[in-house]
Amino acid sequence: xxxxxxxxIIDDEELHLYTSKALLESGALEVVTYQGSxxxxxxxxxxxxxxxxxxxxxxxxxxxxxxxxxxxWCRERRIPILFYSSNDEGILRALATDxxxxxYICKGDIPGLYKSVEEALR
Numbered sequence: 001x002x003x004x005x006x007x008x009i010i011d012d013e014e015l016h017l018y019t020s021k022a023l024l025e026s027g028a029l030e031v032v033t034y035q036g037s038x039x040x041x042x043x044x045x046x047x048x049x050x051x052x053x054x055x056x057x058x059x060x061x062x063x064x065x066x067x068x069x070x071x072x073w074c075r076e077r078r079i080p081i082l083f084y085s086s087n088d089e090g091i092l093r094a095l096a097t098d099x100x101x102x103x104y105i106c107k108g109d110i111p112g113l114y115k116s117v118e119e120a121l122r
Contacts, residue, residue: 004030005121008049009084010066012036012058016107020053020084023110024117037061041069049079051120053105056085056095067099080120084113 007029011017017033024031034043037058044052052074056063067081074081080102083092092104105116 004028005050006030006032006047007051007053007117007121008032008034008044008047009053010034010037010040010044010058010063011053011055011084013055016055020113023113029117037063037066040066041073044070045073048077051117052079052081053084053117054081054101056083056087056092064095064099067101071100082116082120 005028007024009017009020009031011033012035014035017035021031021033032047032049034040038061052070054063054067063083063085071081082102083096083104084107085092085104086107089106092106096104102120103116105113
């Protein structure tokens with residue numbers, strides 16, 4: 001039996017964490033969540049996900065700043081990071097390029113969420 005792939009979602013909104021987890025959980029995926037950005041670096045290391053979905057718009061320590069802290073660890077372990085935000089697609093595309101993450105997903109784009117997660121986990 002093959003191990004489930006583990007997706008970590010980091011977001012400051014509890015409702016969004018709950019709904020995203022419910023959408024993604026399946027026989028092939030284990031979804032874990034972390035609310036907020038403080039302490040997220042240690043949590044990423046302890047959970048050791050196969051993919052990180054990172055909200056951009058979080059108070060105090062934004063996803064843009066948090067990604068600079070987790071990216072070296074994730075890169076070393078070949079763990080993709082996708083920005084996952086309600087920002088405009090053009091802004092997300094530019095942020096993903098500027099920060100060297102594997103891509104982005106617009107919140108609310110459920111087919112895009114499934115497709116991007118599946119592609120990132122290949």
